[in-house]
Amino acid sequence: MNTKYSDLIDQTYYFPQEEFTLENNELKFHDIDLMELVEKYGAPLKFTYLPKISDNIHRAKTWFHNAIKKHNYKGSYNYCYCTKSSHFEHVLNEALKNDIHIETSAAFDINIVEKLKASGKISDDTYVICNGFKRDQYITNIANLLNSGHKNCIPIIDNYEEIDLLSEEINGKYQIGIRIASEEEPKFEFYTSRLGIGYKNIVPFYNKKIKENEQVNLKMLHFFINTGIRDTAYYWNELNKCLQVYIDLKKVSPTLDSLNIGGGFPIKNSLHFEYDYQYMVEEIINQIKLTCEDAGVEVPHIFTEFGSFTVGESGGAIYEILYQKQQNDREKWNMINSSFITTLPDTWAISKKFVMLAINRWNDEYERVLLGGLTCDSDDYYNSEQHTNAIYLPKYRRDRPLYIGFFNTGAYQETIGGFGGLQHCLIPQPKHILIDRDEDGNLRTELFSEQQTSDDLLNILGYGKNK
The missing domain is CATH 2.40.37.10 (Lyase, Ornithine Decarboxylase; Chain A, domain 1)
Structure with a gap:
């Protein structure tokens, strides 16, 4: 027995x-x-x-490299680490061995970025993607980073007032992204994420606040859904809506060249865990390519922000x-x-x-x-x-x-x-x-x-x- x-x-x-x-x-x-x-x-x-941190970064980079090669995709891939998953120095030191970029969520994240720059762990070429609802100290810290010469710091606009707040403190031109307020799954108590700007409002917002603004260039559209990257009808539907917004924006904004698909790769939570990462990456790359080709626009550079998956x-x-x-x-x-x-x-x-x-x-x-x-x-x-x-x-x-x-x-x-x-x-x-x-x-x-x-x-x- x-x-x-x-x-x-x-x-x-x-x-x-x-x-x-x-x-x-x-x-x-x-x-x-x-x-x-x-x-x-x-x-x-x-x-x-x-070592597992570097291992997972390497795995993700390989999946995207394979997908880009397979589909002859003309854009590049950039891996960002979502610092809120673990801010510890030993985690960042290990992750940054792998030629990656950083995504931040709040004011003190920028202080970490400054420490990493001072120690030579990152440079002005490192992308610092600034998400989150921005007020006061976060705005000031982003401005200080940009004013010090870190032009690859990209604040992701979360609400209608942030451009004005940033422009008051930033000297000269700077790049921004816009976050899409994605629609949540039916099981949620609310319909739309509190983060970002609604699908239908993004192009009007661009025309009103960015198009004639000589200080601001739109570089990135940011897309993320709470349930992560999964092979479900919900995920593919939201990605398709995001791509339609990207195409509409690209037609009026020549500086837009990047799509940030956020994070959400699952990690093993059971010994029964199964997930085909390579398939998902290939499908995402293929969907982006086909949709852009049909619309007659150039494919975007791809950014991801993997936090839990990294660490x-x-x-x-x-x-x-x-x-x-x-x-x-x-x-x-x-x-x-x-x-x-x-x-x-x-x-x-x-x-x-x-x-x-x-x-x-x-x-x-x-x-x-x-x-x-x-x-x-x-x-x-x-x-x-x-x-x-x-x-x-x-x-x-x-x-x-x-x-x-x-x-x-x-x-x-x-x-x-x-x-x-x-x-x-x-x-x-x-x-x-x-x-x-x-x-x-x-x-x-x-x-x-x-x-x-x-x-x-x-x-x-x-x-x-x-x-």
Whole structure:
């Protein structure tokens, strides 16, 4: 009878997979010995495997290169990293090794850009695509960047007033983009995105505010939908509407030469994950080419803004099962030594699922469990996997510690969770480890941040010793 955890995984998935392997009944991730990591640093811990960032950038560039070559597409491709997914210096340093550009969302992003320029990580040739609703400090920071000579800083106009606000502070000519306010899927509570300008209003807006404006050149049309790049009738319909706007604009605006299709490549959230990236890229490139050819306009240069895709699959979190509570005849609660609300907030906020696997004891019998966090909050739990609607783990034994890992957690979790700040119920933030490889491929680990102490949290709360 197949009752071992390894049997369950073997029966449920194709296993091993590219990044997940098993050795001596213990899980490895990109050939990282996770139990060795636990023995060295303890648990809970979070980690970032930096080489995966470069790997995903390279994959996307290859898909677009192949599609452009296959369809004899005359435009170029530019990969931008969406900084809001993870602003950390180690993430930007790794991403910028790959000849990419940057997309920003708010004022302080520009301060990061200035730091990167000062350290030589980016240059005036790097595109800085400035999205978001712009007021006050963001406007000033964009203007300062442009006035310092960074002409490839392109503010994406989000509302009707932003051109006037920017022009008041920018010296000389500058380039802009316009964001389309896409229509959302029927399941949304609203019909149109709050971001950007409506489809029907863009050409009239251009004619009124840009066409005769000698200070402003329109370079880019920006398109993004909340559900991401997926092979659905909804996505292709919205892309087609976007292309019609591009064609209408191109006919009246000779400086328009770029189409930004935003981000939204999915990342693996289950070992059953399947997505044909190359097919999607080829279809997008082909649709753009055919539509432009039919209209008799030149094809645009393509920009993308991949955030989660860039950094998401580089991250992971490891917890220890502290205790098991049998709450009724059916429900066993495995209590982790941390909190889902504070360390993986998307599991609580938007019911997001991550790849979850046991780290050790794969040769033990398994059981169905629920996972609970340490906070005294009823929402601090993780109780289902997308493929089975249940969680199965090696049976809890007090005398044999069990460790579990959540993978592909590298996007948004630190910023949404308030890295370095207060944590719900004052459960401390785990230590964070950076993992890299040297020129010979050998793994290197570095402690990026220690687990929070009581002093860290009490100082934030005003109970500082020196008060």
